[in-house]
Amino acid sequence: MSFFTRKRQEYEDRGIDPARIPPGQYLTDRFPVLHAGVTPKVDPGSWFFEVNGLVDQPVVWTLDDIKAMPTVDRVFDIHCVTKWSKLDTEWHGVSVDEMLKRVQVNDRATHVLVFAEHGFTANVPLEDFAAPDSLFAWRYGGEDLDVEHGWPLRLVIPHLYFWKSVKWVRGFTLLDHDEPGFWERNGYHMYGDPFREQRYWGD
Ligand SMILES: Nc1nc2c(c(=O)[nH]1)N[C@H]1C(S)=C(S)[C@@H](COP(=O)(O)O)O[C@H]1N2
Numbered sequence: 001m002s003f004f005t006r007k008r009q010e011y012e013d014r015g016i017d018p019a020r021i022p023p024g025q026y027l028t029d030r031f032p033v034l035h036a037g038v039t040p041k042v043d044p045g046s047w048f049f050e051v052n053g054l055v056d057q058p059v060v061w062t063l064d065d066i067k068a069m070p071t072v073d074r075v076f077d078i079h080c081v082t083k084w085s086k087l088d089t090e091w092h093g094v095s096v097d098e099m100l101k102r103v104q105v106n107d108r109a110t111h112v113l114v115f116a117e118h119g120f121t122a123n124v125p126l127e128d129f130a131a132p133d134s135l136f137a138w139r140y141g142g143e144d145l146d147v148e149h150g151w152p153l154r155l156v157i158p159h160l161y162f163w164k165s166v167k168w169v170r171g172f173t174l175l176d177h178d179e180p181g182f183w184e185r186n187g188y189h190m191y192g193d194p195f196r197e198q199r200y201w202g203d
Pocket residue numbers: 031032033034035036037080081116117120148149150162163164165166167168169183
């Protein structure tokens with residue numbers, strides 16, 4: 001019996017619906033830390049967030065501006081391309097939808113390039129970015145996000161592999177085409193649906 005078949009049996013025995021676990025993933029109760037480069041040192045006082053590209057008015061928000069928007073609490077399963085999944089993670093922040101209401105997105109916009117400290121980027125179709133579940137979070141499990149997990153602000157798009165959930169996010173650009181981000185230029189899939197196991201180019 002393979003590792004994944006055995007694990008699946010174990011999850012069923014624990015009462016976990018196996019349909020929640022994408023192919024080739026196993027569950028962890030830990031919260032692994034994964035990123036390229038070093039954890040940035042962020043000064044929340046001088047921090048700002050930018051929305052630009054295909055919008056009528058580019059905007060710049062401070063952390064206080066963002067935290068003053070209506071907030072949501074959401075619980076999701078997350079799936080990392082390195083094969084761990086974590087169930088029922090708890091996030092608090094502002095939904096992407098709520099943010100998009102505050103900028104006039106041009107009709108020509110089809111994709112988003114999300115950017116972060118140290119030049120990290122990730123691309124997502126606008127439709128997935130604006131999906132009802134997507135949010136910009138600053139609390140996890142009832143506490144401020146750990147710096148390693150993206151404080152002061154991180155994106156969470158739970159229906160795509162977790163590399164699209166950009167930590168230390170600083171803004172996003174609306175585009176009329178798709179453009180690979182950091183991991184996508186390095187062989188990761190342009191879309192990254194865990195249930196279709198879209199890990200790498202060609203998957
Ligand atoms: N800014 C930034 N965000 C990032 C990354 C990164 O390298 N830089 N790595 C991504 C990857 S590959 C993963 S799996 C998740 C890991 O999030 P975690 O460390 O909170 O588990 O963050 C994603 N967000």
